[in-house]
Amino acid sequence: MGTAAMLRAAGVGFGDEVVVPSFGDVRVAEAVAQVGAIPVFADIDPGSYCLDAASVEAASTSRTAAVVAVHRFGRPADMAGLGLMGRRRGLLVLETGEPDEPPYEETARRRERAAYLDGRLRGVRIPEQGEGHTYQQYVVRVPGNGRPDRDAFARALRGRGVECWVPVKTPVHRMPGFRSCVSLPVTERAADETLALPVDASLTKRDLQRVVSACNALGGLLVGSTRSLGV
Template identity: 60%
Template sequence: MGTLETLKLAGVGAGDEVVVPAYGNAEVARVVVELGAVPVFGDVDGGSYCLDPAAVSDVVTGRTAAVVAVHRFGRRAEAGRLREVGERHGLLVRVVEEPGTDPEGAEPGAVELRREHVTYLDSRLRGVRTPEAAVGHTYERYVVRVPGNGRPDRDAFARALRAKGVACAVPVPAPVYRMPGLRRDVVLPETERAVDETLALPVHAGMSRRELHRMVSMCNALGGLLSPAF
């Protein structure tokens, strides 16, 4: 059952508030708006990029009816802690897959190859912060942080990699609360930092070890020019 149907069956509607992640896709927030309810943006955990249960507690009000969390980049949201928050406040909690991903559809061999690539990158990349390890992480996207003073450093880093043929991408270009039709006058620090610093590097199963080594060499050469901000 989809998020829209779940919220409808729970009676969520006009005047209700639904806590949603501030970092990631806008689809969940737009579903809330479609119901006539109000999306309230919660900050994310800086390691998982998923909705932070503590941040949910910070934004719950008497009008809050539900929480919708999203698994991000193959990392699972903290469903247990989120449900504890929900039980404490009497809220519906829904945890969904990231739009556009199909974790059940990948061939097992492809997933294992991707994890091998991740292990190689984790052990060799310097000058960027590699993804936080977690049980069950499938690395749908391999998202690093580029240290420095925010977006100009990350964007310059990305341009230099693309110029050498590395298909990197900024995974989330703006907080959801700055997107058209969803604008709110809030600033959430972990979300802002994640938007400014994150970069997705290619890690698909078809990559050769030579391609991975070349990407590592380029990243390390660029990263060495930046001052770590960890």
């Protein structure tokens, strides 16, 4: 069932507010608008990139009817924390996964490749491990001065033959049609620093070695001269 259908089935409609993440694609916010409700953006946890329960609670008002949590990059959202907050505030908490979730065998191979990178990458912040992580994307943080250094790092990796991509180019609260003055510092920092590296089940050990070699050569130039990656 799609997000709009879930909201309609729950009785969410015109004039209601629905808290959603800004870090990700625009489809969840569009689904909220489709049923006549108003998307309200909350910040994310810096490790999981999913909605932060405290930020959701802070963004909630008397008009808030529901929360839609999105599992991001294969990392599950904190449904226990969001559910507890929802019960306390009387809010409906819905969840949605990312499309095209890989089958079990592919997930197992992705986890093997992610573990290989986890143990060898230097100079970038590796993904936070968590129960149930399927590594649909292997998302690191690049140290430095935000977006300029991240983008330069990405170009340098591609120049060394390593595929990489920016997972979220523009947070939804900065997009036309959903532009908002809300302060989401963790979301904006994540959008400026994150970079996805290949972790496909088809990657060979040689491919992974190339990723590690290229990242470590570049990352080592940044670590000693830049601010901490901590949020």
